[in-house]
Amino acid sequence: xxxxxxxxxxxxxxxxxxxxxxxxxxxxxxxxxxxxxxxxxxxxxxxxxxxxxxxxxxxxxxxxxxxxxxxxxxxxxxxxxxxxxxxxxxxxxxxxxxxxxxxxxxxxxxxxxxxxxxxxxxxxxxxxxxxxxxxxxxxxxxxxxxxxxxxxxxxxxxxxxxxxxxxxxxxxxxxxxxxxxxxxxxxxxxxxxxxxxxxxxxxxxxxxxxxxxxxxxxxxxxxxxxxxxxxxxxxxxxxxxxxxxxxxxxxxxxxxxxxxxxxxxxxxxxxxxxxxxxxxxxxxxxxxxxxxxxxxxxxxxxx
Ligand SMILES: Cc1cc2nc3c(=O)[nH]c(=O)nc-3n(C[C@H](O)[C@H](O)[C@H](O)COP(=O)(O)OP(=O)(O)OC[C@H]3O[C@@H](n4cnc5c(N)ncnc54)[C@H](O)[C@@H]3O)c2cc1C
Numbered sequence: 001x002x003x004x005x006x007x008x009x010x011x012x013x014x015x016x017x018x019x020x021x022x023x024x025x026x027x028x029x030x031x032x033x034x035x036x037x038x039x040x041x042x043x044x045x046x047x048x049x050x051x052x053x054x055x056x057x058x059x060x061x062x063x064x065x066x067x068x069x070x071x072x073x074x075x076x077x078x079x080x081x082x083x084x085x086x087x088x089x090x091x092x093x094x095x096x097x098x099x100x101x102x103x104x105x106x107x108x109x110x111x112x113x114x115x116x117x118x119x120x121x122x123x124x125x126x127x128x129x130x131x132x133x134x135x136x137x138x139x140x141x142x143x144x145x146x147x148x149x150x151x152x153x154x155x156x157x158x159x160x161x162x163x164x165x166x167x168x169x170x171x172x173x174x175x176x177x178x179x180x181x182x183x184x185x186x187x188x189x190x191x192x193x194x195x196x197x198x199x200x201x202x203x204x205x206x207x208x209x210x211x212x213x214x215x216x217x218x219x220x221x222x223x224x225x226x227x228x229x230x231x232x233x234x235x236x237x238x239x240x241x242x243x244x245x246x247x248x249x250x251x252x253x254x255x256x257x258x259x260x261x262x263x264x265x266x267x268x269x270x271x272x273x274x275x276x277x278x279x280x281x282x283x284x285x286x287x288x289x290x291x292x293x294x295x296x297x298x299x300x301x302x303x
Pocket of ligand 1: 018039040041042047049056113
């Protein structure tokens with residue numbers, strides 16, 4: 001169920017089996033100059049079906065929307081065994097939108113077996129800008145006004161307490177206040193216009209412009225976080241007796257991977273392995289995860 005059936009550059013979608021890991025369809029899109037624009041933290045470990053079934057959301061959703069905005073058509077197996085296809089017209093005026101009935105239903109109304117997911121041109125330019133607001137209420141007012149003017153791809157606000165802890169630690173903002181990161185992207189001319197609107201709007205609300213440095217760092221750190229791999233396997237007896245998480249740097253990958261293998265040889269129940277890479281090629285860590293799955297499967301017998 002993880003087949004790629006079609007990369008349709010005319011209709012701007014990828015049609016795939018819903019067992020495909022979302023990161024795989026992102027790679028396929030990227031190879032052709034497109035992106036799925038669905039970038040949740042669980043990108044590398046959740047399936048297309050998992051995201052549809054739980055109505056997932058990613059980090060650039062302010063501009064591109066949630067998974068429910070990205071699904072064009074689906075094939076679903078109903079509880080009585082019937083197989084249906086939702087309308088081939090993504091927007092229509094003929095009755096309920098069946099996609100939206102199955103999206104978010106957590107598998108209770110049917111099994112989604114195939115889906116057409118939107119792809120987008122990779123943006124010619126993606127810019128970041130960090131701001132500090134003196135309080136949350138001025139940040140809310142500024143963002144409300146900005147959203148009436150254009151849709152940034154990222155709009156993330158941290159309250160003063162989180163700015164003083166998380167944001168200070170991760171992106172290095174030392175000053176007090178509420179940190180907001182804005183990203184705006186698309187063709188260069190539009191990005192220029194959006195930047196001017198952004199700066200003019202936020203100035204009215206007394207926001208301190210921190211430039212692009214902190215926002216870019218935030219994106220990089222977010223990307224790293226998004227490389228978390230979660231591998232979970234439930235074995236025959238089905239009770240939890242071990243759950244573990246490790247953090248590793250890339251150069252320690254092999255060593256820690258070996259340690260994971262050793263410790264998990266003795267375990268039973270549900271295994272959870274979380275790997276966070278510090279830098280490097282995300283395909284490498286994906287490969288390690290697939291190996292871990294393979295090794296765990298070798299260790300257990302599921303009746
Ligand atoms: C570390 C971490 C970070 C996360 N970050 C985000 C995030 O940023 N944004 C976000 O939106 N979510 C996030 N999640 C949640 C995660 O993406 C969802 O729980 C997702 O549903 C998991 O997908 P899965 O493929 O593992 O599905 P499962 O966990 O196997 O299934 C999830 C649910 O979907 C149903 N389901 C799965 N496949 C199908 C199908 N083909 N047809 C019908 N029903 C189906 C299952 O019955 C179940 O109810 C995160 C999770 C983790 C662990």
